[in-house]
Amino acid sequence: MTTDMNDYKIIKEGEAEILMHAKNEVFYNKAQVNNRDMSIAVLRTFISKRKEEHDAMLSKRIKGAHKVSENNSSESVMEEEVPQETPPEDPKSNGECKVEEEISPEEAEPFSTMEGSVKTTEECNTTEEQINLTEVKARKELKPPRVLEALSASGLRALRYAREVEGIGQVVALDNDTASVEACRRNIKFNGSVAVSKVESHLADARVYMLTHPKEFDMVDLDPYGSPSVFLDSAVQSVVDGGMLMCTATDMAVLCGGNGEVCYSKYGSYPLRGKYCHEMALRILLASIESHANRYKRYIVPVLSVQMDFYVRVFVRIYSSAGAMKNTPLKLSYVYQCTGCDSFHLQPIGRSISKNTSVRYLPGYGPVVPQACTDCGKKFNMGGPIWSAPIHDQEWIASMLADVKSMKASYPAYDRISAVLTTVSEELPDVPLFLSLHNLCATLKCTSPSAIMFRSAVINAGYRITGTHVNPLGLKSDAPMDVIWDIMRCWVKTHPVKAQAEDLPGSVILAKEPVLQANFTRAVASLSKAQAKKVARFLPNPERYWGPKLRAGRTITSKHVSILGEAAVNGVLNQEDNEESKSKKPKTEDGITS
Numbered sequence: 001m002t003t004d005m006n007d008y009k010i011i012k013e014g015e016a017e018i019l020m021h022a023k024n025e026v027f028y029n030k031a032q033v034n035n036r037d038m039s040i041a042v043l044r045t046f047i048s049k050r051k052e053e054h055d056a057m058l059s060k061r062i063k064g065a066h067k068v069s070e071n072n073s074s075e076s077v078m079e080e081e082v083p084q085e086t087p088p089e090d091p092k093s094n095g096e097c098k099v100e101e102e103i104s105p106e107e108a109e110p111f112s113t114m115e116g117s118v119k120t121t122e123e124c125n126t127t128e129e130q131i132n133l134t135e136v137k138a139r140k141e142l143k144p145p146r147v148l149e150a151l152s153a154s155g156l157r158a159l160r161y162a163r164e165v166e167g168i169g170q171v172v173a174l175d176n177d178t179a180s181v182e183a184c185r186r187n188i189k190f191n192g193s194v195a196v197s198k199v200e201s202h203l204a205d206a207r208v209y210m211l212t213h214p215k216e217f218d219m220v221d222l223d224p225y226g227s228p229s230v231f232l233d234s235a236v237q238s239v240v241d242g243g244m245l246m247c248t249a250t251d252m253a254v255l256c257g258g259n260g261e262v263c264y265s266k267y268g269s270y271p272l273r274g275k276y277c278h279e280m281a282l283r284i285l286l287a288s289i290e291s292h293a294n295r296y297k298r299y300i301v302p303v304l305s306v307q308m309d310f311y312v313r314v315f316v317r318i319y320s321s322a323g324a325m326k327n328t329p330l331k332l333s334y335v336y337q338c339t340g341c342d343s344f345h346l347q348p349i350g351r352s353i354s355k356n357t358s359v360r361y362l363p364g365y366g367p368v369v370p371q372a373c374t375d376c377g378k379k380f381n382m383g384g385p386i387w388s389a390p391i392h393d394q395e396w397i398a399s400m401l402a403d404v405k406s407m408k409a410s411y412p413a414y415d416r417i418s419a420v421l422t423t424v425s426e427e428l429p430d431v432p433l434f435l436s437l438h439n440l441c442a443t444l445k446c447t448s449p450s451a452i453m454f455r456s457a458v459i460n461a462g463y464r465i466t467g468t469h470v471n472p473l474g475l476k477s478d479a480p481m482d483v484i485w486d487i488m489r490c491w492v493k494t495h496p497v498k499a500q501a502e503d504l505p506g507s508v509i510l511a512k513e514p515v516l517q518a519n520f521t522r523a524v525a526s527l528s529k530a531q532a533k534k535v536a537r538f539l540p541n542p543e544r545y546w547g548p549k550l551r552a553g554r555t556i557t558s559k560h561v562s563i564l565g566e567a568a569v570n571g572v573l574n575q576e577d578n579e580e581s582k583s584k585k586p587k588t589e590d591g592i593t594s
């Protein structure tokens, strides 16, 4: 393959450099630097957590071995009262001893280790020396993680993983497009020896490849055009136990309720068009991944779930356990959204009853709401099911944030990803979705209390409240809706509204007297730590047209707006489409055309 360098321009991101052909026939989107940086941060944390977990598992095994050893020696003393001779070591045993009584099936092999690792012999004496040997060998055997970049285009992401993440193993980059694979191979060579030794590129349909490589990759990365739905079933099978799936979805208009029925067909959930729709999008994607995982007796544990720029991206670990899978219905809920006011309520799909050591699983009690909203009298729309368990692991987030801060210079999108992680770190972990103060005020047609006053009233009433990384104006709270409306009723008493038609939701809400007397005195916790320290939490886009890109070689036309959402395409419409787009209805704050 001869390469005339004049036909190419070099694009550098992080440590990687790619050659971009003048014709630009291979997909590259500069805006995805945030996505790639965040993924690198997760990968780094994954590598250190994986090692910690492996060490913990080893010490558990070794403790188990000590126990066996103690039991053996006390038994022998009691039985024979003579010192036992240590049998000669079985050369095939590698000095390892059978201790798997201490280990559950899930714990037995949660990581990819060297072939034949921790083989056991039936009658092995567990001396101190042997235990140390076992430890040393098993330590060595934690192989560097293998990564699959299933939809790799130019290979930029795979190259960044290989060049920037210390301790990473082989990175397999797939694409089903010949030009992309050629570009990827060219880029591997262009990036020198580390890239050549670590990254391999294949022309393959990612679905087939993942299906034929079950439980082979410690990390599988899905970064598709639009929806990942067709890749999920094979992806969840390709991840090792305890491994991670990283998955992007850019079909935000679908996930946010622009086409509810399309969302249902792709993800198995009905979206709602609330202010919280971007968080709902994350939770729909998580529910869908869980559902695919369940088919193979597997389940997910989300580590980080973010909505950034024009997409959602989730990072979930995958484990196998038929027993643990029974908890899935407890982690899913339908959402009732009032059509009149901002009230929403969650309807869990399942519940469990624990008695002594046994747990019974039962369907959830329902309905959690009557036909008419108790606040404003209007009907409810029902959406979901969504993932209603935590969407982040706060311990991971703290480690990631510390790690990212300590390696600031190695993240081109440092400002953005640290801001997102900071906001994520302050989210209430156990409160799905959020309220919008602006919407509450719009329903009542009143002026708005400041966010600090509103937060204070919630805290003074004995509830928790935080922001959300998804929306600078969003508020997550465990206060029930009647408490929220009482706070607003009290606010309106001192900030009266004009008379309105009696049947409007706001009038119905205000016609009731508040049960709770709201206290708007400023509460200490009304500002988050980051807000108090003035740490950046939300940043504007760095430049114009910071949005998604279509398939390589295609240009954005107005018809794509319906797929991607108008805000998402950021006005990158062709000139000929501009007139048409001007006649469209204006977009809402959520980026959905109304």
Ligand SMILES: C[S@@+](CC[C@H](N)C(=O)[O-])C[C@H]1O[C@@H](n2cnc3c(N)ncnc32)[C@H](O)[C@@H]1O
Residues within 6 Å of the ligand: 027, 028, 029, 032, 036, 150, 151, 152, 153, 154, 155, 156, 157, 174, 175, 176, 177, 180, 204, 205, 206, 207, 223, 224, 225
């Ligand atoms: C959005 S691009 C990936 C961008 C890349 N991950 C990055 O960070 O620059 C999606 C890629 O998926 C490839 N693709 C689409 N369907 C595929 C399939 N079934 N198997 C493999 N690759 C596929 C496309 O050719 C395209 O190059």
Ligand SMILES: [Zn+2]
Residues within 6 Å of the ligand: 338, 339, 340, 341, 342, 343, 373, 374, 375, 376, 377, 378, 505
């Ligand atoms: Zn209502």
